[in-house]
Amino acid sequence: MGSLSNINSDGVLLFGSYTFHVRQRLILDGDRPLNLGGRALDILQLLVERAGEVVSKDELIARVWPGTVVEAINLRVHIAALRRALGEGRAELRYITHVPRQGYRFIAPVKGLATLGEPVLKPLQNLPGRLTTLVGRDSYVASLVRHMLGKRLITLVGPGGVGKSTVALRTAELLMQHYQDGVWHVDAGATEDPVEAFEQMPLRLEHAQCHALLVLDNAEHRLQRCCELVEHVLRVAPRVSILITSREPLQVAGETVLAVPTLTVPPSENSLTVDQAVGYSAVQLFVMRARARQQDWVLREQDLDAVGELCRRLDGLPLAIELAACHIDTLGLIGLLAQPEHGLQGLAQGRRTAVERHQSLKATLDWSYQHLSPMEKLVLQRLSVFRQPFTLAALTRVAVCSSVLPTLLATTVERLVLKSFLTMEQGDRAPRYCLFNTSRAYARAMREAPDEPRPGPA
Known part of the structure; x- marks a missing residue:
């Protein structure tokens, strides 16, 4: 069976009773969404796209845990969860087989809608590009995608630096194929008037069947105008959904408020191995960003207490952890921990192209405090x-x-x-x-x- 990865990276894959919307990372059993975590979905996507072929354990691990050293047992745990979710064992259903000393093979027949004559259209969108890998958010994003398919207005709330915008943009990327009139982004923190910015977009709400997603970012900075925009869109365009990021809810009718959690941090009292430590998303993010800064940097057993303490001191906030990792080559772990709290809070050296409030944690806090x-x-x-x-x-x-x-x-x-x-x-x-x-x-x-x-x- 030929590879389906090229023609269906933006499309739909069909196997058994399941429909796999690849771009949305959504699997439906009939009309019922299948509840799978992000890593299980990554494994399933690679296996389904290579249906009939043996995919090695090393290739699966590299795809699901890039840049991270993990034990093969982690892969076996997720494969077992996949088999349970797909109902293997009921009515002799079989989807995934283990090939000893080689890897795994997806054995069920797979069809792609692109091969059935349905073209995959390039979606309309103006989303800013993401330059880094999203870490520790797979399950949250998958849950948010499912929420968006059933609700019209969701507001993501949380402190500055927790990654609200990153989560929203990743969710919007995965939903692009779902909205026939596109996915559109307005940054209320970068415009004097979000209503005017929205009106300049090629989106015509007067068409009753207008089907689109609006991502309204940093709404707290133009709260009143954002409320006016949201209420107008909800009133005149019944098939337009809105995903908002804000430090506080808009408190408009129909709003569902979801908190974006911090990354998980290791407890202070436990003795962990390196493999166990990188299971915490805050540690995983620090390791990835430290390696990007200093390619030969390796997390050692003797570093675990220091990295754990640093992640706890920075509250598991992704922005704070990334900024700290940027100093690994100049300060080292000992130097970072020697910084007083106000010194860590002021660390700066983020991407030069980032908005000013994301170039240091102090700038992010200043941005919020002044309001x-x-x-x-x-x-x-x-x-x-x-x-x-x-x-x-x-x-x-x-x-x-x-x-x-x-x-x-x-x-x-x-x-x-x-x-x-x-x-x-x-x-x-x-x-x-x-x-x-x-x-x-x-x-x-x-x-x-x-x-x-x-x-x-x-």
Whole structure:
């Protein structure tokens, strides 16, 4: 059987009762989406595209874990999960066979829609190109793709540097073939008026059947105009979906809010092997970016504590980890850890072509901080004394002053949670709040800055 990879990299593959939308990374069993993680999908795609051929274990590992040393057992675990998801063993169904000492073969007949006479059309889009590999987001992106197919308005929220835009753009890439009128990107942080920027696009909402996806990026910087744009599009174009990134929800009708999580970091108390450590996405990202900076850099057993501590100190924030890895050749791990918190928070040396707010973590925090009200800034400065999760009662003891009255404190804390400066954990009793290490260092620096407004005495 010939390879299907060339004609179907943007199309649809059919096998058994399944329809594999390659570009969308979506597998349907009839009308039911199959719940598969990103790595399992990578394995399945390579096997299906090479149906009938033996694909070696080394080739599969290189495809699924590029630039990472992993054990063969990881591949076997994902193959087993694939077989279960595809229903192997029921009614004698067989899809994937193991060829001893060689690899795996996909044995079911596979058809591609391009071979059945349906052309694969180049999608309409204006998405900015991604220059780096997305790390640790496969499952989240796959889940988001499924959400977008069933909802019209989703807002991704999270702190600066967590990767909201990167996740949204990757999701939009995978959905391009689904929208016949294209996928369109508006960066509200890079334009004076997102409504005007949208109106300049070759998208005609007056056509009742207009079927498109709008990615509205960094909406918090032009919040009111973004709300107006979203409400207009939802009202006049029933087949247009909208994916938003913002530090805070827009709070418009029909909005589904999803938090973008930080990358996973290793626990401080556990002793890990190198293979176990790179299973944490924050460590994997650091290793990949460090190798890109210094090609002979290798993660050694003796480095694990330092890398884990660095990833925890940087809160698992992708931007912070990437910026730290950029200094591996000049500071080394010991030098990075020797930096005080405010020094790590100020590290800069990102891509010269990146927007200014992504060239250092401080620039990202500056970008967000300047949009806070004076009251929010004062409370944020006050709560920078907490290194552990705290309750509102504890915050009241240190934050209430002549400028921050008790009646305003709870409302202000709620707004800081809404704007992703604080995270909230609902405990057995009172909620507990937490500030990221990087944000706490920044808030403390702002408290000490001579030109910042000062809280009165507690």
